[in-house]
Amino acid sequence: MRPNASETSWEESFLSAEHAGGDPPPRLTAWGVALCASGAVITAENAVVVTAILATPSLRAPVFLLLASLGLADLLAGVALVTRFLFLFCLAPSAWSELVTSGLLVTSLSASLCSLMGVALDRYLSLSHALTYGSGRSRRRAALLLLLVWAGASVVGAGPAMGWHCLDEPASCSVAPPLTRTYLSLLCGGFLAAVAVTLQLYAGICRVARRHAHAIATQRHFLPSGQPYAGKRGGGRGFSRLVLVLGVFVGCWMPFSLWGLLGDASSPPLYTYATLTPAAFSSLLNPLLYTLRNKDIRKVLLHACCPRRQAAQMHCPEDV
Template sequence: MILNASELPWDESSGLEPFFPLDHQESSTQPELPALTVWGVALCISGTLIATENAIVVTTILATPSLRAPVFLLLASLGLADLLAGVALILHFLFRFCVEPSDWSDLLTSGLLVTSLTASLCSLMGVALDRYLSLSHALTYGSGQSRRRAATLLLLVWLGACVIGAGPAMGWHCLEEPSSCSVARPLTRTYLSLLCGGFLMVVVVTLQLYAGICRVARRHAHAIATQRHFLPTNPPYPSRHSSGKGFSRLILVLSVFVGCWMPFSLWGLLGDASSPPLYTYATLVPAAGSSLLNPILYSLRNKDIRKS
């Protein structure tokens, strides 16, 4: 995926050899591969780290029979989505700097990246929904029926992500009409605007779910305090300490979530093909960086996964 229409996939060079006839020299002109850049190296390194980290998480969950609760299905889906994002970054580096770029390679990497980021963001929303339901329906959540519902939800998420990601390959691209390109070639501005608009909706729904988690947790704390006949405004030190620790973790998760996804979602709506590619890099890097942070924030902090 190239960042805008002004960033050509390669520079043409004559490649003349002194012992070739002139007519053969002109017919054998080959495009040169672009020079390796710091962005390209960072892209390859980050993609490798993302793929390795999430492969460990996915393998651990799938290989452990005891990790079959709805939350672990959601974490496996999140890890798989982020794993594909890392693979897409590696493929983008290879197609950009190691082999001759082509239209099909741009469509492949952009479609894979869109699919993985869409599935990752929807899986994050699913994790928030799981946390909300586990608090509001603590006695029944986690049963076999809940696992089947979680599996059905994930199936719909991945089907939707694959359909959305197939858009560029099915013809919704700007390769034949550069004027319609967005800040991320070969995606059209209409396609990226709809995509980023959907991302913003998912972000808003996820924030609402976490707000509901805070309300449910507060009601539970108040009910426990009432049953124990002491004021909730003056709990003992261990309760204050655990509540403060849980609240700080929630703030960290929400800050990383919004900080990673909001910049690119807004920039995709506001920018176009004439926008400076540096701005696109600056907003796309945090979105891809979320795939590096998600295993740490969601999976590796789980004691059952760490034990496995």
């Protein structure tokens, strides 16, 4: 049974696939306004980050290529949210608009998650291969990795448009129409695998950093060679930052990944929005956690905003 436009609630305004091509747009809701506003902020925020990285020749290390990829993925997520709003509340919703916006969201979120995993891999390699990492060969490898990430994300995101949807068979819908339950289950399974790999990489970062700190302290005779090292000054701050990064990462991605595996078309829509919102909100937090915490990017942005102020006067803490 297809609801009328006047009966459309805020819970049905985000991922509903039940509006036919000839139905008028639903009435504007507070959820729709929040959808458009968040998409606009995400787009503007990440556009600044991507522009700053691409316009600065000195920012060509592997980590900056990965951060640019992360910013581009989150920018596309913001564009997808704004496009979703336009199709829902300004134009007549159609099957085509459902497939396009869903595919764009899947592509952007997949590329964002894979870019986050690439950032973790970069941090691990930069610690474990500190003398050789960052060379031209490493940049070529990072560029190849990003090419594979975006090719894979594009193929995954093209699934709904290529026929992997439930518009013709509502019984096969997942908790996020028009995606089928099989498609979303595979997608969420991949998300959980990426989360597990990322957590393993950050655990490796902790091990390598602790081993290096122990070696330095031993060489400088700060402690006996057999005594384990426990950082006192910088270790606590670095560990708290790492906990913050991991907490936001897991908190944003785990709820929807688990709900996509456990729920089905008969599940309450409110649970879908409650778990999908943090995943989309991660696109708003990523520039703050990963990009703007980098002192080199902060210097570029400061110089663009205040050209007369010397960026060298800033005392910026190192990122994790």
